[in-house]
Amino acid sequence: MLEGAINLPPFRERWPWRGPHLQTVRNTLSRPRFRLAAGERLRFPMADGSGDVLLGLLNRPGRPVAGRPLAVLIHGLTGCETGSYMQATAVALLAAGWPVLRLNLRGAGPSRDLCRLRYHAGRTRDIREVLAQLPPALTADGVVMAGYSLGGNALLKLLGEGDLPVPVRAAASISAPIDLRRSSLAFLEPRNRLYHRWLLARMKEESLAPGPGLEPRWIDAIRRSRSVWDFDDLFVAPWNGWSGAEEYYRVNSAAGFLETIRVPTLVIHALDDPWIPGDCYRAVAWERNPSLHPLLPAGGGHVGFHAPGGVWHDRCLTAFFGRHAG
Template sequence: MADGSGDVLLGALNRGTGDKPLAVLVHGLTGCQDSYYVLATAKALQGRGHPVLRLNLRGAGPSAGSCRQRYHAGRTQDIRAVLSQLPPDLAGQGLVLVGYSLGGNAVLKFLGEGDFPVPVRAGCAVSAPIDLASSSRRFLAPDNRAYHKWLLGKMKAEMQAGAGLLEDRWVRAAATAQSVWQFDDTIVGPWNGWGGAEQYYRVNSAIGFLLGIAVPTLLVHALDDPWIPGDPYLSFPWHAHPNLVPLLPTRGGHVGFHGRGGVWHDRALLAFLDNVGA
């Protein structure tokens, strides 16, 4: 990375078989290049001829041992920096960006900001928490207690994996965090220059950037997602923004959509790309 941190982001590249645009896949919170949903989409896109870059965000997965900083839901400058370093032969047909959950929020924010170092032909977000504050509150619901404990444990383990490179104060704060909100309030917010969780959520929620998206973008979100509320999707004026294509089924869970013939959101993505010629 060119920010003086010395951090190195890693990814896995799957070569394509045709002249399709490069697909860059951005995982969710505590995910990585080998998350099951990333691998499933990569397989589907490769079958269509796309080269696929499965990117690890800063400090995630294989990147944990080479980074002194950590990703968050709005760290779009890292995506921009990676894309700017792609070799011309790989990005010559443009890009398709796909993000899942937290990575979906980051992809949507990036698309809304514009300033692409290489041409972006289409985007897709699956189960993205476009209102970060409402999602953080949903984690605290009594029926999400088991998932919240599991997710917070993975967040702490992710911090511990880079303990030799990270400042001790952040590692200690992670070890004592009692909730995702507290993790964001005492680590993510102040580490990145915000006053706490609420400012971090307000500045980085994708819903504030959707109006700026100028490329065809598919947003897939199940209204029965137990962790990401559907209300922000239902209240958005989609009809006034033809570049945005919402798919809001009543069922599907969180980055789920499992069914006969493969994962439904991957089949929807392929149909969408066919429709927009990407």
């Protein structure tokens, strides 16, 4: 068992956060606070002629450990550097002596005013450009990477594509929608009605926020969307050159890139995740790629894993990184 290999017990829920839904919404309900220094702002101009600039926030550990690579964290849909899961992982890694860069994807968080284009589930070129622009002093020992939800899908796709500009020594995905089509359809299930309404509202708010303007036809498409599928079909896919949601999902789902990953990669997903069907993970022939290390507990919700003593996936990825790159 992987739990034994990284010397960690199986996931156990922390009271009162019992069940997939409370695990999923815990951070929204409790609003945890984190002690993080202000950090150093890094800028990453994109080379596609858009003029867009991505932003990252670098924190250095108070007690650095020699030889430990830079950890790059990639947020999920409607997230950014200030997301609770991003901050929680940063705190855990910094305490263990890792420098941490929390990356804002194109148009997310503080990069909103600096970007005309937007991130999506498969925009891996942006991440590759960020890695290439990192100061050599930060990448002298390589990097490790973690991605959450949509950011996890993008990370797995990036690793499967290869052609990495710096050595990636280990990686971890948490609650990634590796089958984008099935994940989008899952939001239409009755049990996900409240999640769906909440997420779609945040997606619209993010896309229509002040900043470089959209053409009226795209604004209209966003406003007409009545589901996540509609949003991707009417806006995300055609705006990025695909015929619709079906093609966008097919081209960018990480499931199609798993077999070609050659970086030691921890894949964490709760089989009770209300957003992403566990069957997407059960269908993968994990044994065909020894670089992949699936960790699929029965519980944990979506980017939840709130356990006695802290966030379980943070302990898992910290141990995994230490084993492969520490």
